[in-house]
Amino acid sequence: MNEILIKNTTLVQVREPNISILKGESLRKLPILENAWIRCQGDRILDFGTMDSCPSDDGQVIDAKGRFVFPSWCDSHTHLVFAAYREQEFVQRISGMSYAEIAAKGGGILNSARRLRAMSEDELFEAAHQRLEQLIKSGTGAIEIKSGYGLSAEGELKMLRVIKRLKAVSPIPIKASFLGAHALPAAYKEDRKGYMDLLINELLPVIAEEQLADYIDIFCEKGFFSVAEAERMMEAGNKHGLRAKIHTNQFNSMGGIEAAVAHKALSVDHLEVVNEAEISALANSDVIPTLLPSAPFFLQDHYPPARQLIEAGLPLCLASDFNPGTSPSGKMAFVVALACIKMKMLPEEAINAATFNGAAALELENDFGSITKGKKANLFITKPMPSIAYIPYGFTEEIVDQVVINGQLLSKLSV
Numbered sequence: 021m022n023e024i025l026i027k028n029t030t031l032v033q034v035r036e037p038n039i040s041i042l043k044g045e046s047l048r049k050l051p052i053l054e055n056a057w058i059r060c061q062g063d064r065i066l067d068f069g070t071m072d073s074c075p076s077d078d079g080q081v082i083d084a085k086g087r088f089v090f091p092s093w094c095d096s097h098t099h100l101v102f103a104a105y106r107e108q109e110f111v112q113r114i115s116g117m118s119y120a121e122i123a124a125k126g127g128g129i130l131n132s133a134r135r136l137r138a139m140s141e142d143e144l145f146e147a148a149h150q151r152l153e154q155l156i157k158s159g160t161g162a163i164e165i166k167s168g169y170g171l172s173a174e175g176e177l178k179m180l181r182v183i184k185r186l187k188a189v190s191p192i193p194i195k196a197s198f199l200g201a202h203a204l205p206a207a208y209k210e211d212r213k214g215y216m217d218l219l220i221n222e223l224l225p226v227i228a229e230e231q232l233a234d235y236i237d238i239f240c241e242k243g244f245f246s247v248a249e250a251e252r253m254m255e256a257g258n259k260h261g262l263r264a265k266i267h268t269n270q271f272n273s274m275g276g277i278e279a280a281v282a283h284k285a286l287s288v289d290h291l292e293v294v295n296e297a298e299i300s301a302l303a304n305s306d307v308i309p310t311l312l313p314s315a316p317f318f319l320q321d322h323y324p325p326a327r328q329l330i331e332a333g334l335p336l337c338l339a340s341d342f343n344p345g346t347s348p349s350g351k352m353a354f355v356v357a358l359a360c361i362k363m364k365m366l367p368e369e370a371i372n373a374a375t376f377n378g379a380a381a382l383e384l385e386n387d388f389g390s391i392t393k394g395k396k397a398n399l400f401i402t403k404p405m406p407s408i409a410y411i412p413y414g415f416t417e418e419i420v421d422q423v424v425i426n427g428q429l430l431s432k433l434s435v
């Protein structure tokens with residue numbers, strides 16, 4: 021059986037099994053084991069300890085002096101499957117157009133949908149597979165991917181089938197979310213109900229039958245979908261066993277959070293705009309607030325009030341929102357940096373939110389998100405750095421040196 025021993029290192033995010041999501045003050049505690057070793061056997065973490073108990077090993081040994089071993093990032097919100105980047109719209113925004121204006125002129129999500137329709141399933145798969153490989157190299161070890169650029173029965177199924185193919189070849193776990201209600205397609209401009217009926221009555225049964233999704237999502241926002249539509253979608257998803265992870269409160273407070281709480285959603289994602297009543301609703305629920313700071317960074321918008329959410333005792337999760345319109349980067353180390361620089365999260369809080377809590381937002385916390393005996397050996401080894409605070413501090417630095425996935429060094433994996 022494959023074995024790796026990493027020694028003379030500092031282990032980050034060392035946890036006992038079966039802990040629950042990290043909330044409020046507990047986000048500040050990031051357990052670290054210095055002068056340590058860790059041994060992986062097969063695809064699991066077998067054991068770890070301090071160097072005075074370091075086992076001798078005949079297998080592969082990595083001396084990681086001055087370097088840190090982290091559990092892989094768990095990125096619980098991405099739109100990794102898309103046809104093309106949208107750098108023209110980026111230039112339009114620099115020239116003064118708003119995201120809403122670009123969307124109203126057929127840009128934005130509708131632009132992605134047009135391009136996706138023109139691309140074959142194979143081409144779409146290849147492009148997404150390459151992006152996934154890049155993300156794994158940057159330290160991501162579990163990921164969620166949404167549909168939502170199909171915006172037709174055929175297009176949405178094409179995306180979800182691409183995600184299913186990615187799941188089959190990916191060395192890291194992938195969770196799929198059905199986001200048919202990402203934007204209203206032009207063909208249904210005068211028939212909102214018709215589009216919702218199509219998604220719920222025609223598409224959802226096929227998705228459930230072919231097991232194409234794990235979660236249901238909707239973009240609950242002015243100009244996109246209403247709270248009533250979000251409620252209808254979450255209810256329909258729940259009937260097919262798909263829990264909700266919804267986009268809400270990106271630009272406006274409309275009641276999406278309360279609706280998500282009522283429908284026992286797994287997470288509410290974005291929350292750039294959030295009020296006291298919504299924070300209280302979250303505090304009395306198990307819904308995970310997921311912040312995506314790359315999006316307000318790229319849109320020059322304001323950031324979610326992370327400190328206020330933490331002080332209310334909430335569990336926070338950080339994810340990349342990788343997508344071609346508002347966050348063309350899936351780099352989780354940069355998300356952690358933004359969380360610290362722009363939202364005043366402590367490095368410990370941001371790392372907890374991007375690892376353990378990210379795993380919880382994917383319902384994978386029993387196997388991923390921490391250095392725990394018996395968990396999957398998805399880890400990364402950093403370059404030499406002075407402390408964990410260097411990750412957000414050295415925000416342009418490529419800190420990931422080596423990646424271990426399923427107990428094997430990435431160079432030995434064919435991803």
Ligand SMILES: [Zn+2]
Pocket residue numbers: 097098099267341343
């Ligand atoms: Zn998103």
